[in-house]
Amino acid sequence: MTSLRLPAPYHLTHGVRNPIAAWLDGLGLFGKRSHEKFLPLEVFALPNDQVALFLRHLWATDGSVRWDEKQGLGRIYYASTSRRLVDDVAALLLRLGVNSRVSCMRKPNYRDCWHLWIDRAENQTAFLTKIGVHGARGKSAAEVLAQLQLRTRRAGNDAAPKEVWRRAEGALAAKKLTHREVAMAIGTSSSVATMGRHAIGRPRLHRVAALLEDEELHDLATNDVYWDSIVEITTIGSHDVYDGTVSGTHNFVGNLVSLHNSLEQDADMVILLHRPDAFERDDPRGGEADLILGKHRNGPTKTITVAHQLHLSRFANMAK
Numbered sequence: 001m002t003s004l005r006l007p008a009p010y011h012l013t014h015g016v017r018n019p020i021a022a023w024l025d026g027l028g029l030f031g032k033r034s035h036e037k038f039l040p041l042e043v044f045a046l047p048n049d050q051v052a053l054f055l056r057h058l059w060a061t062d063g064s065v066r067w068d069e070k071q072g073l074g075r076i077y078y079a080s081t082s083r084r085l086v087d088d089v090a091a092l093l094l095r096l097g098v099n100s101r102v103s104c105m106r107k108p109n110y111r112d113c114w115h116l117w118i119d120r121a122e123n124q125t126a127f128l129t130k131i132g133v134h135g136a137r138g139k140s141a142a143e144v145l146a147q148l149q150l151r152t153r154r155a156g157n158d159a160a161p162k163e164v165w166r167r168a169e170g171a172l173a174a175k176k177l178t179h180r181e182v183a184m185a186i187g188t189s190s191s192v193a194t195m196g197r198h199a200i201g202r203p204r205l206h207r208v209a210a211l212l213e214d215e216e217l218h219d220l221a222t223n224d225v226y227w228d229s230i231v232e233i234t235t236i237g238s239h240d241v242y243d244g245t246v247s248g249t250h251n252f253v254g255n256l257v258s259l260h261n262s263l264e265q266d267a268d269m270v271i272l273l274h275r276p277d278a279f280e281r282d283d284p285r286g287g288e289a290d291l292i293l294g295k296h297r298n299g300p301t302k303t304i305t306v307a308h309q310l311h312l313s314r315f316a317n318m319a320k
Contacts, residue, residue, distance in 0.1 A: 027042065028040060034080070035081040035082050037085045038084045039088035044091070048096060051096065052131045055096075056134050057134045059134070059137070060135045060137055062080055063076075063078040063079075064078075064137075065128075065133050065140045067144045072151075074121075076124055077115050078116040079114070081111045081112065086102055086115075089116055093116075096127075097126055099118075099226050100117060102114060102116055125148050160220050164200060175212065185207070186204060186211060199227070205220060268296075269295060271294070272294050273292070274289065274292060275308060276290075287307055287308065288305055288308070289305070289308040290304070291303070291304045291315075305318055307319075
């Protein structure tokens with residue numbers, strides 16, 4: 001074995017921090033153990049093409065892509081003992097339109113190992129075409145993609161919950177259609193009477209919506225909402241919460257949930273305050289303020305001009 005030592009592009013000596021270590025320090029990653037790792041905020045600020053490049057190389061470390069001949073399906077997952085890291089990767093995948101699920105593997109005397117699974121042919125195809133895997137595992141990725149092109153896709157987990165069928169049943173009853181007529185119209189051999197026992201696939205729901213000419217069912221069948229079941233709800237006690245606004249998008253992601261301006265959404269009334277002289281001291285409307293009633297569930301909206309008396313920390317009616 002031979003080693004080749006090249007001169008560093010930096011002048012390193014005692015008391016000088018290694019630039020790579022300093023860079024990792026700035027990201028908050030230096031010295032982290034495997035179960036403490038996470039993706040720094042700088043990664044989330046990257047454009048989608050660089051996010052895909054990052055994930056492509058990340059998957060070459062603790063990721064796996066292979067074709068299961070026995071089951072006849074692809075196995076694509078990323079494994080880590082850090083739940084935060086797995087959640088961060090799931091958030092990046094959502095940026096690229098790839099859904100995933102998380103499972104936990106527990107062994108005595110070992111740390112919990114978290115697996116981020118990409119299943120269903122549609123998600124796997126999106127991952128392999130938009131992201132892929134760097135290095136030798138790229139050959140396995142090409143094999144899985146080729147096998148997926150030959151598969152007949154099923155609705156599977158990407159389906160509307162069975163409760164949606166209740167609306168369809170009411171509409172079918174109103175039109176006085178028999179189960180046989182419905183089955184023939186939507187092209188299925190399944191019993192229509194038993195459809196409500198399970199989740200209904202989007203293609204089938206789309207055909208039912210077309211038969212009934214129901215816009216709401218059509219939206220449920222064609223939107224990009226991915227339905228999932230709530231497994232557990234636990235309390236973390238009482239905490240202060242804050243309303244947040246992000247310029248441009250006006251939403252943000254918290255714990256993998258896309259959040260919007262909760263205060264505006266839930267409030268019965270929203271009043272905005274505007275002072276022209278706060279921006280231009282010589283504004284001709286100096287001393288005035290606008291109370292903009294932008295939202296009012298129980299009455300009209302309006303802009304009310306008042307006088308501000310900042311030295312008294314109050315507003316007053318304008319003189320008539």
